[in-house]
Amino acid sequence: MALTSLLLFSLLSPALAWLPVEDWESGNVTTSGGALECVCSVFLPDSTFPADRVQHMQQFTTDLRLEVEIHMNKLVHYQSKMDIFLGELKDLTFRVALMESSPDKYIKLDFELLRTELREFEALVSQLKDHMNSSLPAFDNLYTEIHNMTLIVNQLETFDKNNLEVIRIEFAKLQRKLEQCLKEQDLINPDTSNCNHTGILSVSKPTVIQINAHLNPGYQYGGWGKDSKPVRGFESMHWYSAYSTPSVYEFYLYSSYDKLIQRSTFTHHSLPQGYDGTGNNYIVHGNTIYYQAANPLRMSKLNLTSSVFSHRRLTKANEKFTYTYSSKQYLDFSADEKGLWVMYTTEDSKGKIVISKIDEKSFGTENEWTTNAFKPLVGNAFMVCGVMYATRPGDVKTEEIYYSYNTETREEKHMSIPLQKFQEKFVNLHYNPTDQRLYMYNNGYYMSYHVKFNKK
Numbered sequence: 001m002a003l004t005s006l007l008l009f010s011l012l013s014p015a016l017a018w019l020p021v022e023d024w025e026s027g028n029v030t031t032s033g034g035a036l037e038c039v040c041s042v043f044l045p046d047s048t049f050p051a052d053r054v055q056h057m058q059q060f061t062t063d064l065r066l067e068v069e070i071h072m073n074k075l076v077h078y079q080s081k082m083d084i085f086l087g088e089l090k091d092l093t094f095r096v097a098l099m100e101s102s103p104d105k106y107i108k109l110d111f112e113l114l115r116t117e118l119r120e121f122e123a124l125v126s127q128l129k130d131h132m133n134s135s136l137p138a139f140d141n142l143y144t145e146i147h148n149m150t151l152i153v154n155q156l157e158t159f160d161k162n163n164l165e166v167i168r169i170e171f172a173k174l175q176r177k178l179e180q181c182l183k184e185q186d187l188i189n190p191d192t193s194n195c196n197h198t199g200i201l202s203v204s205k206p207t208v209i210q211i212n213a214h215l216n217p218g219y220q221y222g223g224w225g226k227d228s229k230p231v232r233g234f235e236s237m238h239w240y241s242a243y244s245t246p247s248v249y250e251f252y253l254y255s256s257y258d259k260l261i262q263r264s265t266f267t268h269h270s271l272p273q274g275y276d277g278t279g280n281n282y283i284v285h286g287n288t289i290y291y292q293a294a295n296p297l298r299m300s301k302l303n304l305t306s307s308v309f310s311h312r313r314l315t316k317a318n319e320k321f322t323y324t325y326s327s328k329q330y331l332d333f334s335a336d337e338k339g340l341w342v343m344y345t346t347e348d349s350k351g352k353i354v355i356s357k358i359d360e361k362s363f364g365t366e367n368e369w370t371t372n373a374f375k376p377l378v379g380n381a382f383m384v385c386g387v388m389y390a391t392r393p394g395d396v397k398t399e400e401i402y403y404s405y406n407t408e409t410r411e412e413k414h415m416s417i418p419l420q421k422f423q424e425k426f427v428n429l430h431y432n433p434t435d436q437r438l439y440m441y442n443n444g445y446y447m448s449y450h451v452k453f454n455k456k
C-alpha cells in the first residue's frame with residue numbers, strides 16, 4: 001500500500017541522501033589546477049572523476065529528501081486529522097446511544113448536529129482523499145459510507161426508533177472500520193506482542209456503546225468480548241451473554257464485530273442442566289468459554305471446538321464475598337498476555353482477592369497470590385501482563401482503577417485511573433491482550449476502551 005512504501009521510502013532516504021556524498025568526500029580526491037582526479041580507483045572505477053554526476057546526484061538526493069519531507073508532513077497531517085475524526089465519531093456514537101436511552105430529551109438538537117457533522121466529515125474525507133492521491137481503497141469506502149450515512153440522516157423526517165437503530169449500527173460499523181483502517185496503516189499501533197511497559201497509564205473514553213443483542217436494557221447481567229487467544233479462522237469471533245438475573249443460561253457467538261451489532265449470531269449454546277452458570281465473570285479464551293457454574297460452585301468450561309463441557313471444583317474459593325455491583329460473583333476469569341487466571345476469595349484471605357493461574361491443559365490452578373484488594377469494595381478486577389487491576393466506584397459516571405498487584409514481583413500499587421461509564425453498574429469487565437482493550441458489560445450496554453501503557 002502507498003503508506004507502506006512511503007514509510008519504506010523515508011527509511012531509505014537518509015542513506016540515499018548522505019552515503020554517496022560521504023563516500024566521495026572521504027575518497028582520495030585531489031584537485032590540481034581545477035581538474036579533479038580520483039586516486040582511489042577501488043571505490044570509483046572511472047579514471048576521470050565524474051563531477052557532473054556528483055552534482056546530479058547531490059541535486060537528486062536533495063530532491064528526494066524534500067519529496068520525503070513533503071510526504072511525511074502529509075502523513076502527520078493525515079494522522080492527526082484522522083485522530084480527530086475518530087474522536088468525533090466516538091462522540092456521535094455516544095450521543096446516538098444517549099438519544100436511544102432518552103429520546104425526547106436529545107432528539108431535535110442532535111439530528112441537526114449529526115447532519116452538520118456528517119457534512120464536515122464528508123468534506124474532511126474528501127480532502128484527505130485528495131491529499132493521499134486516492135491511494136487507499138479504504139478511503140473510497142469510507143467516503144461512500146459517510147456519504148451514505150448523510151443520506152440516511154437526511155431521510156429521517158420524523159423520529160422513529162427503527163431508524164435510530166439503523167444509524168446506531170451504521171455508526172458503530174463505520175467507527176470500527178475507521179479504527180481498522182488506522183490500525184492497518186499502523187497509525188494506531190498497539191504493540192500487542194509484549195509487556196514492555198510498567199503498567200496502565202490511562203484508559204480512553206469508551207469507543208463502543210451499544211445496547212445488548214436482545215435490545216433489552218433489563219438484561220443488566222451479562223458480558224461481551226472477543227476470544228483472547230483465538231484459534232485459526234475465528235480471529236474476529238465475538239461473544240455475548242445476558243439475562244435479567246445473575247443466572248447464566250446461554251452464550252451467543254458472532255463471526256465478527258459487525259455481526260455482533262447486527263445481532264446476527266452464527267451459533268448459540270444453551271448450558272445443559274447441571275451446568276448452568278452464575279456471576280457473569282466469564283470470558284472466551286482459546287475457543288473455550290470459562291465461566292462459574294452454580295450449585296455447587298465450580299470452574300466450568302465449554303470447549304467450542306469439541307462442544308465438550310467440563311468442570312473443576314476450586315475448594316479454596318468461598319462464596320462469602322462478591323463484587324460491589326452484583327451478587328454471586330465468586331469466580332472471576334481473566335486472560336492476558338501471560339495466560340489464563342481466576343480470582344476469588346478464600347477463608348484465609350478474609351475478603352481480599354486471591355489470584356490463581358489456570359493451567360489450560362489440566363484445568364488445574366498453579367500458584368496463588370493474595371492481594372490487598374477487599375472484594376466487597378471492588379467494582380471488578382482484571383489481569384494485564386500478569387498484573388491484577390481492581391476498580392472501585394467513583395461517581396455515577398466514573399469508575400476508578402485504584403489498585404494493582406504484580407504476580408511476578410508481588411508488588412502492589414495504588415493509583416487513580418478514571419474509567420468513564422455510561423450507566424453506574426457493570427458486572428463483567430476484562431482485558432483482551434489481542435487488541436489491548438477493556439470490555440465492559442455496563443448495565444445492558446456493551447462498552448469498550450483502549451488502554452494506554454507507561455513506556456519503560
Ligand SMILES: *[C@@H]1O[C@H](CO)[C@@H](O)[C@H](O)[C@H]1NC(C)=O
Nearest residue numbers: 025026027028029030039040
Ligand atoms: C591519500 O593519498 C595520500 C597520498 O597518496 C596517502 O598518503 C593517503 O593515505 C591517502 N588517503 C586515503 C584515505 O586513502
Ligand SMILES: *[C@@H]1O[C@H](CO)[C@@H](O)[C@H](O)[C@H]1NC(C)=O
Nearest residue numbers: 002129130131132133134135
Ligand atoms: C497521483 O498519482 C498519479 C499516478 O499514481 C500521478 O500521476 C499524479 O501525479 C499524482 N498526483 C499527485 C497530486 O501527487
Ligand SMILES: *[C@@H]1O[C@H](CO)[C@@H](O)[C@H](O)[C@H]1NC(C)=O
Nearest residue numbers: 141142144145146147148149
Ligand atoms: C451506499 O449506498 C448505496 C445505495 O444505497 C449502496 O449500493 C452501497 O452499497 C452503499 N455503500 C456502502 C459502502 O455502504
Ligand SMILES: *[C@@H]1O[C@H](CO)[C@@H](O)[C@H](O)[C@H]1NC(C)=O
Nearest residue numbers: 191193194195196197455456
Ligand atoms: C523495551 O522498550 C525499551 C525502551 O523503549 C527498548 O529499549 C527495549 O529494547 C524494549 N525491549 C523489548 C524486549 O522489546
Ligand SMILES: *[C@@H]1O[C@H](CO)[C@@H](O)[C@H](O)[C@H]1NC(C)=O
Nearest residue numbers: 286288303304305306360361
Ligand atoms: C478443545 O477441544 C479440542 C478438540 O478436541 C482440543 O484440541 C483442545 O485442546 C481443547 N481445548 C481445551 C482448552 O481443552
